[in-house]
Every structure is written in structure tokens, then in C-alpha cells.
Amino acid sequence: MKQTFLTMERRKNMTVLFIGRREFLAQALTKIYNNLEFTVYLKDWEDSFLERISQNQPGLVILEITRPERKAFSACQKIKAAFPDQPILLFSTHYREHYLQKSLEAKATGYLHQDLSMEEINQGFQKVLKGQATFPYPRNPYSSALSPREIEIL
Template identity: 35%
Template sequence: MRILIVDDHALLRAGVKHILSEHPDIEVAGEASNGAEALARIQAENWNAVVLDMSMPGKSGVELIKQIKAERPKLPILVLSMHTEDVYAVRTLKAGASGYLCKDNAETQLAQAIRKVAKGGLFMSQAVAEKLAVEMLSGTSDAPPHTLLSDREYQIFQLIARGRSVTEIADELNLSVKTVSTHKTRLMQKMNVANVAELIHYAIRHDLVPEENRMPE
């Protein structure tokens, strides 16, 4: 199986290659450090699966997934992410990914996950599967406010809840401060919160941010 690794950190790409070097049926045949490189390689070559990091500069991971699926609808995408939140995983799967694996579990589960998605299957934890099923079966009228955010709004919501300032978010996502501020205003309106403190409290109450990454209330 020819695999494309997409991650902006060379060290992490090397780690993935090292893990997969023990599995002769899986060949890391290409690497990309950003979304533009990934799309160029996907358009130019044939792949059995893409292993995609979610936290890269520029396009959000969800946006990149949608763009890849628009170019290659049948190409399986396995998301390899530092984020453990179930809601974040559900968003990637609804965008078109075939699997979601936390980097903490990569050493033991990566090869298994790649094989499964490359053969047309889905790979996710039981908690993610349950949350995905609930969201797919329930209507949006009773959906929690955070599930109604756009992909970019949700990404910025996550970063605010982790304590990032508007300027820091703009630098991290390669956006203007004005653009981030506009998204911040819209997401707070959608979530019906008056200030950042209420937003952080919401994130903690709904267990949307790991405890070690939370900004104090």
C-alpha cells in the first residue's frame, strides 16, 4: 500500500515512517508538509491512503479533508491528531475522513488503522463511534451550540478555550487579526456567550478541551 504522510513537522513524519518501517505491506511513498503540497501530490500520483495531521498552518484540517475528497472522492484519509476530543474527531469523519487516531496511540494502532481504511473500512474509538451515531441520528434543533459552528469557527473556539489570544491564533493559522476577530464574534453569537470566560466555562462543561490545555476560568 502506497501511503502519503501529511504533517508540517519533519520529526513527526520521521516518527510515522519509523513506526511503519516494521510493516512491509505498507510503503511511505511520499510526504507533504502542508495542504498545498498534499493536494499537488494527490493530484499527480495514486495513493492507497493519506495519513493527515490536523494541526497545520493555513487551512483547517477539516477544510483540507473536504478539498482532498473533492479531488479524490474514493481516497481514504486517516487523521492522526494530537486532539483527543470526541467532537473534534466527529467533525473530521463527517467531513469525509475514514479514520481518526490520536498520536498517543500511533505506535500500537497506526498500521492497523491504515490497513482498515485502505480496504474501505472505518477506524475510530468506541466513544467517537457512539458520538457520531448520536449526531447523525439526532436533528439539529436540539444540537448543542458548538456543533453548529463552521469548521473555522470551531477551530478558533478550541484555541480560545486553550488560552490563545486573537493575535496568537492569527499567527498560528496564518490569518489576519481582523479575520480571527470576526470569527470570534460570530462563534460567540452562535453559542450565545457574552465573553471569553463564558466560552471557556462552556468548553469545560462540555468536556471539549483536555484538562492540561484548559485556560483557567
């Protein structure tokens, strides 16, 4: 299997701020994108993340969507209000249509989830780091096996 996700473009003095509760997700992203400098902030949601962003001036902020979801989306809105040009990527363990909608409403730069392939996640990271928006839909694993008529019936 080709591991294109390790080809993340190195950014000089680029810091990624991860805000969430799942240490395994933060550590996985840190290992995969080991050429970026990660600052991991594993806390329940507090307003002190605005101070961290002000102090660290990260090139990217990753907000983990956990329950209750509204905290990640309201944090995104607060960050965008204080730092309008700050790239923000919302990340969840599974695709949810309402997460996509709320990410757009919160003015996130992107929304990625673990239902995507590593190549799609890498492309999403690359886009966000270049200042482009990314909101990919998950592929239907059955779509290529079904005819258009079978899909229509379903």
C-alpha cells in the same frame, strides 16, 4: 512488549502521502511502517496537495491535525470532493471529541491519535488500508480500576 505494529501488510507499489508540519511524526510513521513507501509533504497547508494526490495516486493520505485545525478538515473535504474514493486518515497528537466529530463531517476514512496504544493505531491503519472506517475512542485508564457504582458517582 510485543511489537505487532511492525506487521503491517505490504502493499505492492503502495504509497502513503503524509501532509502536515511535524517532521518527527512523519519520520516516526515512516520508521514504524517501513514496509510502506511514504511520501512526506511537510508544508503549511496549500492547495497543491490536490496536485500531489493526482500525480502520486497514494493508497492512503494521512492529514496531520495541527493548529489551526480547520485546515486539515477543509483539506479532507477538498480531497474527498476531487477524489471520492481516496482513503484519508486524520491523525492528531491527542484525542479531542470535536476532532472525531469534524473527521466524520469531513468524510474521512478514519481518525487516530497518539492517546491510543500502538496495537490500536496499527489496527486502525490496517482497517483504513482495507477500505474500512476507523474512529476508535481512547480507553479510560481508570475504567478497569473503578466499580460501576464509582463510575456512576464520577
